[in-house]
Amino acid sequence: xxxRPLPGNLPFPxxxxxxxxxxxxxxxxxxxxxxxxxxxxxxxxxPKELRGVGIxxxxxxxxxxxxxxxxxxxxxxxxxxxxxxxxxxxxxxSYYECPMLxxxxxxxxxxxxxxxxxxPGDHYRIVTISIDPKEDAELAxxxxxxxxGASTNPAFLKAGMEEWSFLVxxxxxxxxxxDAVGFHYKWDTAENQWAHGAALFVLSxxxxxxxxxxxxxxxxxxxxLSLLEAGEGKVGTIAEKLMxxxxxxxxxxxxxxxxxxxxxxxxxxLTVAALLLAWVVWYVRHRRKGNACPASP
Numbered sequence: 400x401x402x403r404p405l406p407g408n409l410p411f412p413x414x415x416x417x418x419x420x421x422x423x424x425x426x427x428x429x430x431x432x433x434x435x436x437x438x439x440x441x442x443x444x445x446p447k448e449l450r451g452v453g454i455x456x457x458x459x460x461x462x463x464x465x466x467x468x469x470x471x472x473x474x475x476x477x478x479x480x481x482x483x484x485x486x487x488x489x490x491x492x493s494y495y496e497c498p499m500l501x502x503x504x505x506x507x508x509x510x511x512x513x514x515x516x517x518x519p520g521d522h523y524r525i526v527t528i529s530i531d532p533k534e535d536a537e538l539a540x541x542x543x544x545x546x547x548g549a550s551t552n553p554a555f556l557k558a559g560m561e562e563w564s565f566l567v568x569x570x571x572x573x574x575x576x577x578d579a580v581g582f583h584y585k586w587d588t589a590e591n592q593w594a595h596g597a598a599l600f601v602l603s604x605x606x607x608x609x610x611x612x613x614x615x616x617x618x619x620x621x622x623x624l625s626l627l628e629a630g631e632g633k634v635g636t637i638a639e640k641l642m643x644x645x646x647x648x649x650x651x652x653x654x655x656x657x658x659x660x661x662x663x664x665x666x667x668x669l670t671v672a673a674l675l676l677a678w679v680v681w682y683v684r685h686r687r688k689g690n691a692c693p694a695s696p
Contacts, residue, residue: 449594451583451585452583452584452585452594452595452596453583453596454581454582454583454596454598454611454613455581455583456580456581456582456600456608456611457581457608458608458609458610458611459607459608460579460580460581460607460608461579461605461606461607461608462478462576462579462580462602462606462607462608463478463572463575463576463579464477464478464479464482464606465477465478465479466478466568466572466575466576467569467570467572468528468566468567468568468569468572468573469535469536469539469566469567469568469569470536470539470564470565470566471536471539471540471543471564471565471566472536472540473536475569478572478576478606479606481524481526481564482602482604482605482606483604484604484605485604486522486523486524486604486630487522487523487524487601487602487603487604487609487626487629487630488523488524488525488526488601488602488604488606488629489508489512489523489524489525489526489599489600489601489602489622489626490526490527490528490576490580490599490600490601490602491504491505491508491525491526491527491528491599491600492527492528492530492573492576492577492580492582492595492598492600493505493527493528493529493530493595494529494530494531494534494593495529495531495534495538495539495541495542495565496531496534496538497592497593498592500595500597503597503615504597504598504599504615505527505542505546506546506549507615507616507617508525508599508617509546509547509549509550509555509559511617511618511619511622512525512555512617512619512622513550513551513552513555514552514619515619515622515623517623517626518554518555518558518559518562519555519558519559519561519562519563520558520561520562521558522626522630523626523630524562524563524564525559525562525563525564526563526564526566527539527542527543527546527563527564527565527566528566528567528568528573528576528577529565529566529567529568529573530568530573530574530577530582530584530593530595531567531573531593532568532571532573532574534567535567536567538567539565539566539567540565542565543560543563543565546563546565547559547560547563579608580600580608580611581608581611582595582596582598582600583595583596584596596613597613597614597615598611598612598613598614599611599612599617599622601625601626601628601629602629603629603630604629604630609625609628609629610625610628610629612625
């Protein structure tokens with residue numbers, strides 16, 4: 400299969416004559432270097448409206464648990480009230496009057512989380528926080544009814560109404576939390592909406608950023624593995640924790656994949672365990688036969 404030539408290493412067109420020496424050669428060399436660099440820089444420059452917008456997480460960062468938020472019922476609660484030291488927390492940053500992207504993220508989260516054999520409350524919690532300081536509890540309540548209410552899984556629907564909280568900020572708390580997880584956004588005056596990225600943030604039971612799932616595609620397996628990882632061994636069965644051992648997160652592919660070396664190690668350990676068990680069974684049977692005394696005449 401032919402490989403596409405890299406920039407700066409393009410084949411010369413038919414009839415092109417290479418200048419071997421002199422000022423013309425130096426000029427051509429300069430152009431061959433300068434043009435790709437100019438194109439690269441132009442591609443890297445974001446539009447003015449999007450400068451400063453992006454997601455730059457630092458895993459392990461502690462979120463501000465003292466930040467005050469208002470839930471869909473109008474109650475003011477500290478962010479710490481959503482962390483119990485046992486269950487991880489799935490965080491969604493959006494705003495409730497977003498014309499498109501936020502709805503796509505929330506719908507994708509619901510559709511894939513409801514496919515898990517876990518439900519909110521038992522193994523994890525979900526928190527959605529509006530990044531718009533002007534939004535209120537009424538909008539949060541309406542958005543919760545629309546998103547959670549569209550669930551087709553009865554168990555998820557019931558649990559989600561209790562354990563999926565839709566919140567708004569108070570005194571800039573939404574900005575503090577967004578900054579902590581590396582979620583940067585800004586108001587786009589021309590479009591009259593917030594410019595922001597798309598991701599799910601997975602927090603540990605103590606409120607530390609454990610994993611970020613980017614984009615709009617959240618496979619159920621990746622959701623479960625990220626929650627297991629964030630749970631720090633406090634959630635999941637032995638089999639589920641064993642599954643996490645065999646997978647690792649690939650930041651380039653934005654997904655979990657099987658780690659071959661761990662799979663080989665696990666296979667070797669299981670083989671040794673099986674051989675040891677077989678030896679123990681043989682040894683016990685042999686001892687029993689050896690200790691059996693013949694009946695007296």
